Amino acid sequence: MNRKQLSKGLTLVTAAVLAVAVALTGCTGNGGTTTISMAGSTTVQPVAEALSDEYMTNVDTTVTITVAGGGSSVGVESAGEGTVDIGMASRAIKQEEFDEYPDLVVHHIASDGIAIVTDSDTSVDVTCLTILETRAIFSGNITNWADVGGANQTINVHAREEGSGTRAAFEDMVMGDEVITGEAALWPSNGALRTAVAGEPYSIGFLSFGYLDETVDAFALDAEEGGECVEATVENALSGDYPVVRPLNMLTDGEPTGKVDEFITWILGVDGQAIVAQDYIPVGPTS
């Protein structure tokens, strides 16, 4: 065999091997897996990923679960349209959304507090805010930390984009009828907002409890204007003392069936709720 024939032969063999390999990727060890797709709120995303990791490894190895972000409104729309099996939302579902997707079923799997945070490196000399002060800061009526008893520095406001469930819940529970100022820097996810707040001195923003870490400090909130300052912890949210808590929901198009139903039932059971309780507030018993 001369060189040209040899190289031609090798090419053919390689191509054949590759083709067979590609064909074989469709086969799995135990006769096929089910895929469950989830998308929506970036608040629910970390706990959904923790739940699906545990479920895929230890409960049902025939299931593959994919989790994507996009925001609560994406979660509602995707679930309603049927483009994903489970949508995730970090707020209550609005009436217009029920009107548009009448078959939407809501599963309340956890609750989450919203913390008002600032950058942890610089000190604004304020540890407690009342709801009214928070509202005034985010609406742009208060612009200096000195007006709430802190350092003489301009307040740098950060918020989420309009489709965010965290923003919707925040507006519902804190802002009331007031609108978030147009001077706020807007971010498309909890993670991006945390990075931005942590990087800018004298900043303020609102963040899901599940995203709190050492780069940001959370303010204690006083719901009664002269009452007690309640720290932003999971215990206070569980006991009802912390005022800004919202439901974390998983949504399905109609009642769930098959593997999706098993997964959601497991999430609401003891093992699933124990995982929820690590960073969020469980809705069921954890032991």
Add this chain to the structure above:
Amino acid sequence: MARYFTNRLAKYAVFISATVSFIVLLAIVVFVFRDGLPAFQEVGFFDLLFGSTWRPQQDEYGILVMVVGSLQVTAGALLLAVPLGIACAILLAEVAPPRVRQLLRPAVELLVGIPSVVYGLVGMVLLVPAIREYFGGRGFSVLAASIVLTAMVLPTIISISEDSIRAVPASYKEGSLALGATRWQTIRQVLLPAARSGIGASIVLGMGRAIGETMAMIMVLGNSIQFAITPLDMTRTLTGNIAVEINYASGIHENALFATGIVLLIFILIINSIAVVALKRGVRAHTFT
């Protein structure tokens, strides 16, 4: 017989490819217009285009802030990139020794390959804090966006301008030097004017890239819905507007975002048409020596 057949086959294959490309372009334009025009009807042409409030939750869909934002960052980028780019092009075409050129030209072309999200990341992590410290403001600013865009637009301007300067017939340069002009006089008064259509085309193409940039703009501009009065203020671009909100927009909100897309398409169309005309003039200008 076989040769005749392959000939015909090649002709049809090429024709089909070109038609497919054209159909794809047409499809994009048709779909964007189809979903965007209802917004113009519902919101009103002038209210949409010249309204300065964008608050979908309150049914306000004015995109003027974003139009101005896009124009501001593009203008800022060109202000920085054009002098730098033309200077670098002159260096590469006329001044640099071949070894330096061998090093610089690939480096410049490498800049084109860097994904824009990487530019955005570097901008967000390095540039924004630096601007906050040395210039004031929040760091997220038109200035940051312009600097990031300059890095993206520079390779386009440099490579096309350099090619244009090189394409000037040697007789122009030789004639000028023979008449006693210095090298700089030759560059400034003979080569640059002769290459001006190509340089103009490169600027216009750079402008096109700047207007279309999305990811980096979301990361360094702050996405606020206010006008940027100074270069240190935050704002939002047309592209950033679409990217941040399209995921969850529905109804008129979604139509308004497609309308933003229409505005962008029209900008790009104008920019590309100018570039084509400028390039054509350049080709014709040098073909009769």
